[in-house]
Every structure is written in structure tokens, then in C-alpha cells.
Amino acid sequence: MYYFSQILVAIFIFSAQTTWLELFSFGGVTPDLVLVWVVYCGVRYSRSSGIGAGIALGIIQDSLSGGLLGVNTLSKSLIAYFFSTLKGKFFVEGMIPIGIFLIVSSIFDGLVFYFSMGTILKGEVAASFLYQSLPVYSIYNALIGSFMFLVLDKIDSWLQPTTPNPYMRMRI
Amino acid sequence: MPKKGNTKNIALVSAILLFSLALMTLNVKQEKGTGFLDSASGFILSPFQNFFTQSIQSVSHSINHYFFLVDVAKENDQLKLEVQRLISEKNQLVERLASQKRLTKLMAYEEDWEKKAVVASVIGRDATQWSKVVVINKGTQDGIRDHLAVVTDAGVIGQVIHAGLNTSKVLLIVDGRSAVDALFQEDRVSGVVVGMGEDECLVKFVPNTADVKVGDQVISSGLGGIFPKGLVIGKVSQVSKKKQGLFQEITLIPSSDLSRLEEVLVLLF
Numbered sequence: 001m002y003y004f005s006q007i008l009v010a011i012f013i014f015s016a017q018t019t020w021l022e023l024f025s026f027g028g029v030t031p032d033l034v035l036v037w038v039v040y041c042g043v044r045y046s047r048s049s050g051i052g053a054g055i056a057l058g059i060i061q062d063s064l065s066g067g068l069l070g071v072n073t074l075s076k077s078l079i080a081y082f083f084s085t086l087k088g089k090f091f092v093e094g095m096i097p098i099g100i101f102l103i104v105s106s107i108f109d110g111l112v113f114y115f116s117m118g119t120i121l122k123g124e125v126a127a128s129f130l131y132q133s134l135p136v137y138s139i140y141n142a143l144i145g146s147f148m149f150l151v152l153d154k155i156d157s158w159l160q161p162t163t164p165n166p167y168m169r170m171r172i
Numbered sequence: 173m174p175k176k177g178n179t180k181n182i183a184l185v186s187a188i189l190l191f192s193l194a195l196m197t198l199n200v201k202q203e204k205g206t207g208f209l210d211s212a213s214g215f216i217l218s219p220f221q222n223f224f225t226q227s228i229q230s231v232s233h234s235i236n237h238y239f240f241l242v243d244v245a246k247e248n249d250q251l252k253l254e255v256q257r258l259i260s261e262k263n264q265l266v267e268r269l270a271s272q273k274r275l276t277k278l279m280a281y282e283e284d285w286e287k288k289a290v291v292a293s294v295i296g297r298d299a300t301q302w303s304k305v306v307v308i309n310k311g312t313q314d315g316i317r318d319h320l321a322v323v324t325d326a327g328v329i330g331q332v333i334h335a336g337l338n339t340s341k342v343l344l345i346v347d348g349r350s351a352v353d354a355l356f357q358e359d360r361v362s363g364v365v366v367g368m369g370e371d372e373c374l375v376k377f378v379p380n381t382a383d384v385k386v387g388d389q390v391i392s393s394g395l396g397g398i399f400p401k402g403l404v405i406g407k408v409s410q411v412s413k414k415k416q417g418l419f420q421e422i423t424l425i426p427s428s429d430l431s432r433l434e435e436v437l438v439l440l441f
Contacts, residue, residue: 011220018217018296018307019224022431028371032301051184055191062195063209064217065298066305066333066341070195077188085181113302117369120196123348126368133370137301 002159009155010057013037014064029136032109034061036145038076039105040152042083043098054080068116075112079105098149099142106138211336214307218339221296221307229434256325260404266357267391267402288440290314294433295339302369304347306330306433311338319398321439327404327427328352328392329436340438344430345405346373353395354405356388365390365405365424371431372409375422382420384411390424400439 013033021030034057041053058076062069083101090097114130117123126133292314296307310316312335320332322342330344343350350367354375363378378384388408394401410423 011217014217014299015220015224017299019221020228022297023228025431028431030301034299051188055188058192059195059209060213061299063213065300065303066343066347067298067300067303068196069199069209070192072300073195074188074192077192078185081184081188110302113300116196117302117348120200121349124366124368124374125348126370129369 005155005159009037009152010060014060018064026140027132027136029133029140031140031144032106032137033144033148034072035076035079035105035109035141036102036148037152038080039083039098039101039145040149042080043087043101044152044156045084047084050080050084051077054078067113068121071112071116072109075109079108095146099146102142102145103138106141107134110134110137210334210341214336214339214341218295218307218309222309225293225295253325260325260327263357263389263391263404264402290316290438290440292316292340292436292438294436304344304350304367304369304430305333306342306344308340308342308436308438309338310438311336311340313337315440316340316438321399321403323403323437323439324428324433324435326429327406328399329426329428329430329433331398332438342436345426346371346430352399352405353393354390355393356382356384356408357391358388359383362393362395363390363422371425373406373424373426375408375424376419378420378422380413380418380420384408384420384422386411400441 017030017033021033024030038054038057041057042050044050045053054077055073058073061072061076065072083105110129110133114125114134117125290310292308292310294306295309298305308322316332316335318332318335320335321328322330322332328345330342330347330350332340333343334341344367345352345365346367346369348367348369350365350373352365353362354365355362356378359382361378361382361384363375365373365375367373375390386408390405390408392399392401392403392405404427406424406426408422409425410421412421414421
């Protein structure tokens with residue numbers, strides 16, 4: 001039941017990301033729900049589950065995008081790795097820490113794209129990418145992500161009603 | 173001596189890096205090598221994308237056509253389409269005239285466009301923020317293959333980069349990896365339209381001596397083998413000439429509204 005619900009969430013997130021999320025673009029920038037989910041998995045789940053989710057979601061996102069295969073796998077799995085490692089050292093409850101985590105991970109994600117585009121693909125990236133698109137993307141992800149954390153927490157608590165404490169929600 | 177935990181961490185990060193770099197290398201070295209993943213994920217997700225897209229379109233149409241201005245919205249849509257069609261027709265005629273003046277033969281594909289094109293609906297967009305790619309609901313079963321030109325009534329939108337069985341990915345001209353050989357319709361000066369990952373494109377390699385003005389129309393040159401000659405790409409929005417350097421800095425706005433694509437035409441030649 002738990003894994004089935006996770007597949008449903010994945011289908012919903014990827015479908016939303018590739019269809020109607022464009023309607024909420026701000027200055028040509030749309031939030032990355034997959035990135036938010038990866039951070040969620042890194043923060044909430046056990047280390048191995050978090051990293052595994054990061055790799056799997058990165059590969060799926062790569063295959064659903066027209067970009068270079070491996071770019072999202074790299075960024076998402078490293079993000080999941082760092083947050084699953086760091087979560088024991090920081091207090092990660094509340095909007096502000098989660099928002100900061102999402103801003104940092106968005107900047108990292110954008111920079112991985114920027115360098116892969118410039119070095120491997122030899123494509124063009126607008127000069128405004130670093131000072132306009134990337135900050136907007138990070139802040140947008142932080143705003144949407146904080147709300148999405150609440151929704152995902154709610155879904156998790158429905159699926160595992162016996163362990164309401166988020167610190168007890170570690171899975172193997 | 174390093175701690176056991178540190179060694180494990182280093183091994184894990186190295187494994188992630190190696191795995192990702194292996195994927196990138198595979199993708200760059202052999203274009204077809206990763207087609208399976210693309211096709212499989214597209215196959216699984218396309219019914220959901222279709223469902224979401226159709227739901228959004230029906231809701232959007234309901235709001236536009238019934239709740240607000242029923243007749244005005246419909247008429248406006250029709251007039252917009254008509255204007256786009258007339259502009260497209262005018263450009264084709266201007267191009268034909270220019271070709272005749274230069275005593276070149278008319279190209280056969282201009283006469284039977286409709287017979288060699290497939291209409292497709294846009295069912296999805298790229299799963300990341302950064303790539304400018306759309307997914308259409310036609311694939312190899314409908315005769316679509318890689319590197320075919322994709323257009324709308326208003327002009328060029330991009331090219332097919334991966335044709336799956338039932339769906340295909342179209343790289344839009346605003347993507348940083350896109351490059352289209354182009355001509356300025358009036359001056360016949362050539363350049364290359366490249367995307368920047370934003371709403372506008374750059375026109376590169378236009379000499380400083382060329383007389384390019386804001387509002388000039390840019391069309392495909394036919395070179396490169398993907399886009400037929402004479403398709404509208406967009407209009408010049410900004411021109412900047414540097415005292416030093418060989419080329420002008422020209423910005424172009426695509427003629428098609430790439431953020432609101434619904435139906436597109438894939439040219440099968």
C-alpha cells in the first residue's frame with residue numbers, strides 16, 4: 001500500500017510538472033516539484049531510502065526532459081545525499097529551515113545545469129540566468145516547497161497513522 | 173587513518189558521480205543509447221499527461237467561452253487564427269515572388285505542404301525548468317522521426333529530438349541547444365538563430381555592415397536540412413552594434429507564442 005501510494009504521488013508530481021504547472025510560471029520560471037520531493041525524501045526518510053529516491057527521481061526526470069541524461073540524476077542524488085547526511089546535525093522542522101534547504105538545493109540544481117550546459121552541451125545560457133532566473137527559481141521552490149512539505153507530511157501521516165511523530169517516521 | 177564513516181561517504185559520493193557521468197557519456201556518445209528510458213517513461217506518463225492537458229483545456233475553454241464573453245471570445249479566437257493564417261500566407265507569397273525574381277524554381281514542398289504534414293497536440297512540457305522541450309502526442313507510428321521541423325500557423329517552433337512510439341519530444345527554438353540557419357527577409361542577410369533558454373533568441377553571426385532594424389522579419393534559410401526555406405522564425409526586437417567586433421548583437425522574438433502551444437504541425441520532409 002505504501003509503495004503503491006508513492007507511485008501515485010510520483011505520477012501526479014511528474015504529470016503536474018509536465019502539464020499544468022506551466023500555468024503558474026512567474027517570469028518564465030516554474031517551480032520544480034521533483035526537487036522539493038527529493039529534499040523531502042532526504043530529510044524525512046532513512047539515508048538509504050533518501051538517496052535511492054534521489055537517484056530514481058533524477059533518472060525519471062532526466063528521461064522526461066529533453067536535456068542531457070545524468071544531469072538531474074547527479075544533482076538530485078547529491079541533494080538527497082547531503083540532506084540525508086545533514087539532517088541529524090540541524091533542526092529541520094518549520095518553514096524557515098525547510099525554506100533555506102530548498103533555496104540551497106535549488107541553487108545547486110541550477111548550477112549543475114549551468115555548468116553542464118556550458119561544458120558538455122556547449123549550449124547558450126542567457127546572461128541573466130545567474131542573477132535573475134536562478135534566484136527566482138530558488139525562492140519560488142522555497143515557497144511552494146514549504147507548502148508541499150505540509151501536504152506530503154499529511155499524506156505520510158495517513159499512510160502511517162501509528163507513528164505521528166515525524167522523528168519516528170524513519171523507514172528502511 | 174580515515175574513519176569508517178568517512179570512507180563510506182566518499183565511496184557513496186564517488187559512486188553517484190561515476191554513475192551520473194557514465195549516463196552523461198552514454199547520452200553524448202550514442203544518441204540512440206538512451207532512447208529506451210525516454211520511450212518507457214513517455215509511454216507510462218503520456219495517458220496522464222493527456223488527461224491533465226485535456227482537463228485544463230476544457231476548463232480553460234469553459235471559462236473563456238461560456239462564463240465570460242461567449243461570442244466575443246470565440247470570434248476573437250477565429251479572427252486571431254485568420255490573421256495568423258493570412259500573415260503566414262503573405263510570407264509564403266513574398267518568398268515565392270522573391271524566388272521567382274531570382275529565377276529559381278519553386279520548391280515542390282511548398283505546393284503540397286498539407287499532404288506531408290502531421291497535426292499533433294502538445295500534451296506535456298519538459299520535466300525540468302531549464303530545458304525548453306514539449307511533448308507531442310504523435311510518434312513513429314504516425315511517421316514522425318528525429319530531426320523533423322515543427323511549426324504552427326505563426327511560424328517555426330522547433331524540431332523533433334526524440335520520436336517515441338506514440339509521443340515525441342520537440343526541442344523549441346528558445347532552448348540553449350537549438351540553432352536554426354536564418355535569413356532576414358528583406359535584406360537577405362544570413363545569420364543563425366540560437367536559443368538562450370528564455371523567451372527570446374539571439375541572431376548570431378550577422379555582420380556589422382548589415383542594415384538590420386527592429387521589426388525585421390527573420391525566416392529559415394533552408395540550410396541545415398531540417399527547416400524548409402521561407403518559414404517565419406520571428407521578428408527582431410533589439411539591435412546593438414559594437415564598435416569593436418565583427419558581428420551585431422541581435423535579439424529576436426519568436427513569431428509563435430511558445431508558452432501557449434496547443435496544436436502543432438510536424439513537417440514530414
